[in-house]
Amino acid sequence: MNIRLKDICFSYEDAPILAQINCTLKSGLFHAVLGPNGSGKTTLLDIISGFKPPTRGEVYLDQTKLSGISRRKISQAVSLVSQDYTINFPFSVYEVILMGRHPFIDRFSRPSSADMDLAERALGLTGLHALKDRKVTELSGGEKQRCVFARALCQDSPVLLLDEAFSNMDISHTIQLLSLIKNEVETRGKTVIAVLHDLNLAAAWADHILFLKSGHITKLGPTSEVFTSENIRSVFDIDVRVEYNDYVKTKQAYFRKSEHA
Amino acid sequence: MNKNNGISFKNTRFVVACFTIVLLIAVLISLTMGYLHIPIGQILHIVSERLAGSAPSTHQMADTFRAVIFDVRLPRILTCVAVGGALSVSGVLFQGILLNPLADPYTLGVSAGAAFGASVAILLNLSATFVSIPLFAFIGACATLFFVVFLSYSSKQNAAGLSSNNLILSGIIVAAILSAGISFLKFVANEQVSVIIFWLMGSFASKTWGNFWTVLIFLGLGTGIALFYARDLNLISLGNRAASSLGVNLKRITLILLITGSMLAAISVSISGIIGFVGLLVPHMIRFLTGPDNRRLIPVSLLAGAILLLAADTITRAVLPHEIPIGILTALTGGPVFCWIFKKSRMR
Known part of the structure; x- marks a missing residue:
């Protein structure tokens, strides 16, 4: 499913968060969104997921206007792993994951065996099988985040939005899940849009990178083209060197201590 | 896995059936108790007679029993059962919406609003007419609710227009203002002050069939709406963005x-005064039994709340030498129980 943002603007009162966003995010590609704090990354995802309607402009899912369809229809197309993974009541891990199927289950129906198969699959893929019956309120931060991630996988929608979905995970789970998503993108043509803070993970896994600064897209294109020291420097205001790394088999960014400090 | 889930659904039916049976037994036992002891056989006989519509036996004693059962005890018992259920369902809803297991039907100031309305009615000496106090209490509760929602509503945040923090804060502010208002009313009330105080402490004494049907209609409606949206309430506990994305x-x-929960609380308060801790304690305890899934929590809490409040009312009506206001009894027993549960869940 392709996502097209047309003339998107978003502002709180007079404070503009996003200004004139025009871009197309294509099916079968892993997009990383990079930008400093407060550059509008989360708001961008909020607008694509329909959580916040844009002040101006329109989002299209393929040819469909997002503003013209119901919340439920949107949730069948777009899933989200948000930054906030607190769950206030002691549901079991399995119950939370199965909630990902709710957009597809009628109000008073029980989950079908297909729904349960998807939940099992999500459990397996995220390595949560052993924690299946544990209460989510008793999990560690990283485990909760994996559980929320599994719920989005279980939703199995063509578009997957990740908002710092790995912020509390250890490196091994991060790599495992990134590879998993990458595989879904390649084999099943999903559209992934991930807000990441680790530039090098983005360089290694993303097909396209979108640089966001103060509510504007400064660059959007294939990773090999836009992941350059000039672009990173202009967005983050840091000294950086980008070089091809043999081991990673892609470009990586290197940073150093400021010499003036 | 299939099995696991199937069992939990069947389990719910089993638990609901058990609680229903316990409730029926509790009602029967409560009917026997009181100043005049009526044997359980007599009760079954009289009730089945009435239900079957057959001609009542003209025995002198049976007439007295009939009057006691149908005019005095049954309306009181059933009103109490309905209010217990309404307060519990309301508690589940508030805890779910406000994302806070410590919320209760009165968190948003509904009780203070009802109390203020009732105090005004008592002060203006409207208590002579039958509906005034409940009506004023209900209007007070509703007005308070809408003011609290109005206070916490912000048009800027479109999807998350009603955040739980804003609601709780507005509720506390409004309740504080209203309780000062109630104090003032008490201050100027002179001889009626005891009526106000007694009303505030809650009671099921001299409840009528009219009271019962009023609560039952609201309870039926409210529970229907609550069950209809129970699944969405589950999703809300995942947080705003996640719920929205689902x-x-x-x-x-x-x-x-919010309106459903407040209506349930408002109707309860207006009929029987302020009865604390039922709406807080019951959902809390039942969550240990059914888990947090609202589709199970709502029906089981309803029944458990009904049983609990009936037990409390029967104790104050028939066991204690002198009837004490039920609001005091529930607070004095519920409070310590809550402390214990709270401490225990902290220790784990």
């Missing part, structure tokens, strides 16, 4: 459930 229309559902 198809929940947050603003609409929060508002609907």
Whole structure:
């Protein structure tokens, strides 16, 4: 499913968060969104997921206007792993994951065996099988985040939005899940849009990178083209060197201590 | 896995059936108790006679029993059962919407609003007419609710227009203002002050069939709405963005459930005064039994709340030498129980 943002603007009162966003995010590609704090990354995802309607402009899912369809229809197309993974009541891990199927289950129906198969699959893929019956309120931060991630996988929608979905995970789970998503993108043509803070993970896994600064897209294109020291420097205001790394088999960014400090 | 889930659903039916049976037994036992002891056989006989519509036996004693059962005890018992259920369902809704297991039907100031309305009615000496106090209490509760929602509503945040923090804060502010208002009313009330105080402490004494049907209609409606949106209430506990991304229309559902919960609380308060701790304690305890899934929690809490409040009312009506206000009894027993549960869940 392709996502097209047309003339998107978003502002709180007079404070503009996003200004004139025009871009197309294509099916079968892993997009990383990079930008400093407060550059509008989360708001961008909020607008694509329909959580916040844009002040101006329109989002299209393929040819469909997002503003013209119901919340439920949107949730069948777009899933989200948000930054906030607190769950206030002691549901079991399995119950939370199965909630990902709710957009597809009628109000008073029980989950079908297909729904349960998807939940099992999500459990397996995220390595949560052993924690299946544990209460989510008793999990560690990283485990909760994996559980929320599994719920989005279980939703199995063509578009997957990740908002710092790995912020509390250890490196091994991060790599495992990134590879998993990458595989879904390649084999099943999903559209992934991930807000990441680790530039090098983005360089290694993303097909396209979108640089966001103060509510504007400064660059959007294939990773090999836009992941350059000039672009990173202009967005983050840091000294950086980008070089091809043999081991990673892609470009990586290197940073150093400021010499003036 | 299939099995696991199937069992939990069947389990719910089993638990609901058990609680229903316990409730029926509790009602029967409560009917026997009181100043005049009526043997359980007599009760079954008289009730089945009435239900079957057959001509009543003209025995002198049976007439007295009939009057005691149908005119005095049954309306009181059934009103109490309905209020217990309404307060519990209301508690579940508030805890779910406000994302806070410590919320209760009175968190948003509904009780203070009802109390203020009732105090005004008592002060203006409207208590002679039959509906005034409940009506004023109900209007006070509703007005308070809408003011609290108005205070916490912000048009800027579109999807998350009603955040739980804003609601709780507005509720506390409004309740504080109203309780000062109630104090003032008490101050100027002179001889009526004791009526106000007694009303505030809650009682089921001299409840009528009219009271019962009023609560029952609201309870039926409220529980229906609550069950209809129970699944969305589950999703809300995942947080705003997650719930929204799973198809929940947050603003609409929060508002609907908020009004439903408040109506249940308002009707309860207006009929029987302020009865604390039922709405807080019952959902809390039942969550240990059914888990947090609202589709199970709502029906089981309803029944458990009914049983609990009936037990409390029967104790104050028939066991204690002198009837004490039920609000005091529930607070004095519920409070310590809550402390214990709270401490225990902290220790784990």
